[in-house]
Amino acid sequence: MNKAVGGVIGGVIVFAVILGVILSLNPDSDVAEVEDTLDKEILPIDVPEIEEKLNEIEEIANSTEYEILEREWQTSGPFQIDRKEYAIGEKIFIRIGGLQYLEKGQIAVMMPLNATHQKVYLTIPFDESKKSAFNYYLEPQLSATRDICSVNDLIGKWTLVFRGTEYQNLYFKIIDKVVPGTNVEPVC
Numbered sequence: 001m002n003k004a005v006g007g008v009i010g011g012v013i014v015f016a017v018i019l020g021v022i023l024s025l026n027p028d029s030d031v032a033e034v035e036d037t038l039d040k041e042i043l044p045i046d047v048p049e050i051e052e053k054l055n056e057i058e059e060i061a062n063s064t065e066y067e068i069l070e071r072e073w074q075t076s077g078p079f080q081i082d083r084k085e086y087a088i089g090e091k092i093f094i095r096i097g098g099l100q101y102l103e104k105g106q107i108a109v110m111m112p113l114n115a116t117h118q119k120v121y122l123t124i125p126f127d128e129s130k131k132s133a134f135n136y137y138l139e140p141q142l143s144a145t146r147d148i149c150s151v152n153d154l155i156g157k158w159t160l161v162f163r164g165t166e167y168q169n170l171y172f173k174i175i176d177k178v179v180p181g182t183n184v185e186p187v188c
Contacts, residue, residue: 077167078133079107081160085173088151089182092172094136094160099128105164109138111148112156121146121158140174142187149188151178 068090071082078098086092094107104127110118124136140154148154160170178184 074170074172076160076162076170077165079160079162079167079170081170081172083172085175087175087177087179088154088184089139089179092138092140094124094138096126096136097133099126099132101128103128103165105162107136108161108163110159110161111140111154112158118159123163142183142185144187147188150186151176151184 069083069085072084073080073082074084078096078100080095080097082093082095096107104125107124107126108120109122109124111121113119121140122138124138126134140148140158142148142150142154154174155176156174158172158174160172162169
């Protein structure tokens with residue numbers, strides 16, 4: 001039995017060696033084609049639509065002085081936001097981590113109405129029994145249904161209120177700068 005297994009293994013090895021020698025001597029192998037294509041230079045193809053879009057993007061980049069601000073985390077209990085100021089069209093990163101056992105409530109995102117009053121823009125529920133940590137991205141936008149008609153409605157001091165908890169509010173401002181490519185045309 002051992003001799004039969006040894007014979008089969010020996011036969012497979014001899015066959016593999018012979019196959020390897022035959023393939024290495026064959027000049028029409030796929031390996032030669034791959035090596036030839038590696039030495040060729042890839043030439044760019046001019047497509048007018050792509051050139052036009054690249055020029056448009058470059059023009060937008062040159063016409064704006066938008067610069068991404070450094071992150072400066074603000075924290076209130078298990079809640080964090082990544083900046084104190086945001087440009088119009090920038091995403092607000094909210095990080096929730098380390099909720100207490102069975103802690104639940106809502107994050108009320110309050111937008112400015114005027115210098116003294118705010119209204120609810122959005123509520124984000126949280127419930128430790130379902131998820132003890134998660135991230136949320138928020139991008140305040142113009143909306144006719146929410147009566148946010150122009151960028152002037154977005155600019156100002158915003159507040160995150162943590163309903164159902166004793167945590168302090170977090171504040172941020174949306175300033176009069178626009179992320180390139182953001183639609184700022186009035187919607188109402």
